[in-house]
Amino acid sequence: MAFYDKLFSALGLSEWCGTSDDKAPLSLADLAAQAGGEEASGPLMPIPSFDNLHESCNRIWQSRDVTNGIEEGFLAAKPALKTVLDPITQPLSWMLDGALWLFEAMPWFIMVPLLVAISWYASRSRPVTIFVAVSIMLLALVDHYDVAMQTLSIIFVCTTISVLFGVPIGIAMSKSDRLQKSVVPLLDLLQTLPTFVYLIPLIFLFSVTESKLYGIAIILYAIVPVIRLTDLGIRLVDQDVIEAANAFGMNDRQKLVRVQLPLALPNIMAGINQTIMMSLAMVVIASLVSAPGLGVNVLRGIRNLELGVGIVAGIGIVLLAVILDRVSKAALTRVDKTQVKH
Amino acid sequence: MTQPLVRLSGLYKIFGARDKDVLHHVQDGMGKEELLAQHGHVLGLNNINVDMQAGEITVVMGLSGSGKSTLIRHLNRLIEPTAGEIIVQGEDVMQLSEDGLRHARQEKMSMVFQKFALLPHKTVLKNAGMPLSVRGEDEVTCDREAAKWLDRVGLSGFENHYPAQLSGGMQQRVGIARALTANTPIMLMDEAFSALDPLIRTDMQDLLLELQKELHKTIIFITHDLDEALKLADHLVILKDGFVVQQGEPQHILLNPGDPYIEDFVSDINRARVLRVRSIMTPLGGDKVPADAHGEVDVNDTLESMIARSGGDTSHAYIVKDGEQTVGTLDMTELVRALVPRVASEAGARQS
Numbered sequence: 163m164a165f166y167d168k169l170f171s172a173l174g175l176s177e178w179c180g181t182s183d184d185k186a187p188l189s190l191a192d193l194a195a196q197a198g199g200e201e202a203s204g205p206l207m208p209i210p211s212f213d214n215l216h217e218s219c220n221r222i223w224q225s226r227d228v229t230n231g232i233e234e235g236f237l238a239a240k241p242a243l244k245t246v247l248d249p250i251t252q253p254l255s256w257m258l259d260g261a262l263w264l265f266e267a268m269p270w271f272i273m274v275p276l277l278v279a280i281s282w283y284a285s286r287s288r289p290v291t292i293f294v295a296v297s298i299m300l301l302a303l304v305d306h307y308d309v310a311m312q313t314l315s316i317i318f319v320c321t322t323i324s325v326l327f328g329v330p331i332g333i334a335m336s337k338s339d340r341l342q343k344s345v346v347p348l349l350d351l352l353q354t355l356p357t358f359v360y361l362i363p364l365i366f367l368f369s370v371t372e373s374k375l376y377g378i379a380i381i382l383y384a385i386v387p388v389i390r391l392t393d394l395g396i397r398l399v400d401q402d403v404i405e406a407a408n409a410f411g412m413n414d415r416q417k418l419v420r421v422q423l424p425l426a427l428p429n430i431m432a433g434i435n436q437t438i439m440m441s442l443a444m445v446v447i448a449s450l451v452s453a454p455g456l457g458v459n460v461l462r463g464i465r466n467l468e469l470g471v472g473i474v475a476g477i478g479i480v481l482l483a484v485i486l487d488r489v490s491k492a493a494l495t496r497v498d499k500t501q502v503k504h
Numbered sequence: 505m506t507q508p509l510v511r512l513s514g515l516y517k518i519f520g521a522r523d524k525d526v527l528h529h530v531q532d533g534m535g536k537e538e539l540l541a542q543h544g545h546v547l548g549l550n551n552i553n554v555d556m557q558a559g560e561i562t563v564v565m566g567l568s569g570s571g572k573s574t575l576i577r578h579l580n581r582l583i584e585p586t587a588g589e590i591i592v593q594g595e596d597v598m599q600l601s602e603d604g605l606r607h608a609r610q611e612k613m614s615m616v617f618q619k620f621a622l623l624p625h626k627t628v629l630k631n632a633g634m635p636l637s638v639r640g641e642d643e644v645t646c647d648r649e650a651a652k653w654l655d656r657v658g659l660s661g662f663e664n665h666y667p668a669q670l671s672g673g674m675q676q677r678v679g680i681a682r683a684l685t686a687n688t689p690i691m692l693m694d695e696a697f698s699a700l701d702p703l704i705r706t707d708m709q710d711l712l713l714e715l716q717k718e719l720h721k722t723i724i725f726i727t728h729d730l731d732e733a734l735k736l737a738d739h740l741v742i743l744k745d746g747f748v749v750q751q752g753e754p755q756h757i758l759l760n761p762g763d764p765y766i767e768d769f770v771s772d773i774n775r776a777r778v779l780r781v782r783s784i785m786t787p788l789g790g791d792k793v794p795a796d797a798h799g800e801v802d803v804n805d806t807l808e809s810m811i812a813r814s815g816g817d818t819s820h821a822y823i824v825k826d827g828e829q830t831v832g833t834l835d836m837t838e839l840v841r842a843l844v845p846r847v848a849s850e851a852g853a854r855q856s
Binding site: 400402403405406408409410411412413416420421424425 | 580582606607608609610613614615617619621622623624625634635638639682686692
């Protein structure tokens, strides 16, 4: 006799529910009770969950039907999704593989000076450039140069794509309040959903051997800040200046290119900095789905309890993070300075 | 009188979602407070009818909240009116298409802002050349015109500075140079000098008058400062709570305030510095020039300079000349009477 029986009969639904004649045990507790020959005696008033309601009424779902339903629904939609998404995302695989090949094929005596030169060009700061050179050589010294380059190539591709898509999306959001209202919850979802959780549908959709699998995961996670800060940056542009642009007859494109984007640039750069940091965080988790790089060594450290391997790779990631952060931050302050020169 | 360059007629602006629906209440005479209390809409402008003549400085004056900044933004439709007509150079601004409006903003009206509103990431030269580059002129032309006007407002040598490196007064000079580079017949100046300190403000007023003497633009100037208004205005419009309290020649308003509100305003003014001989002289009605005159004065001399000249002696009298022509006589006793505001003197000053 289940607790909610009275409820259903009071509502006149006993007929609709049907008789609960099957005595299949629903839970371990039921099983134990059956074995013991007594009725399972639950708490005084069980919480109205699907399982508890099912005990009184056969028509009600069981909780496992919910998860099953999601899975079946997803599997049913999979062929259609795959035919659409596969070709669209295929270039991502090519880009990731291409970048990986390029970063690995490039001899170190070209690659390292090139990276140092890029840091100098972006930051124009001597301490930052020296730090970059020393860090890369340190990584090379412990034979982590190759994996570090793999990680860097993934970040390079994913950040570029995030910026290419994120900035226009941010601009569109800043123009339309309605779009902003509908996109913001989606961004919140992407940012708060545990990273492992959105790996799951991706694994179903794409083969684990395809590099776009981790590419998509990283981009979905890392694109959020650049969208948010582009939107914010454009919305924060001084309204007086916008009014002046209107008063002198600028059209929308002129306003965007000459006024809004330049004035929002510090915020957009801050967004790009965050995007780089988040793709680095994600690239480690993505090693679970075959992303190469430093993350693989961290994973090995955990799986085989190889303490040293894990910690060296971890420190390598920290170094890489500091390099990327300092260079992009230095670039950011440089951009800011051209705004207000005193 | 010639056709005015800018004509505002029956202009209403109500801020709020249902502005068109509550318009008839205002047209039936509902005031600002009632409208806000009963319908939750804010009355911005209430039946504005103003003609602005070509080549004149029209000053719109009022305290904050009187709708003066709202008014100036209607001329180039930065704010859309609820009802009314805005005719600029014989063309109804309300009928313009989006392109037509942009064109009008580029070619007909330039604007100077209270907070300067320069582009912080561009040099002074590029800021001043902005109106031309928006029209699609090539860089050489933009830079040449910009440099010319920067020089004219006294900023040569600062072309490659950024706005943040300049003082407020200099930034506003860039703002004026930008408006001049646009080379539009109409200049809208929204409290252009209000953010500057008094000495610099006086400098800028002199600069504007000097430029106006040679350029003859049609300037619409917004201010909350009566001294500034009286100094600059050819035509003065006084706004209060969104309607025009009085408009006309500034000297005339000063001597004949039509409303206690304006009397209040003008009572604090240094009248000797603002009033000019032409406003208080006795016109020469075909009579002979009096023989006992102490000298000749110009119609545009201020009363202050007359007091200095007579040494404060009220028994003096002068012959007033407009160029070579004798146009009237000035009795110092009358001059002293004119210095006393009407409110203070009751009927005394006006009995003659």
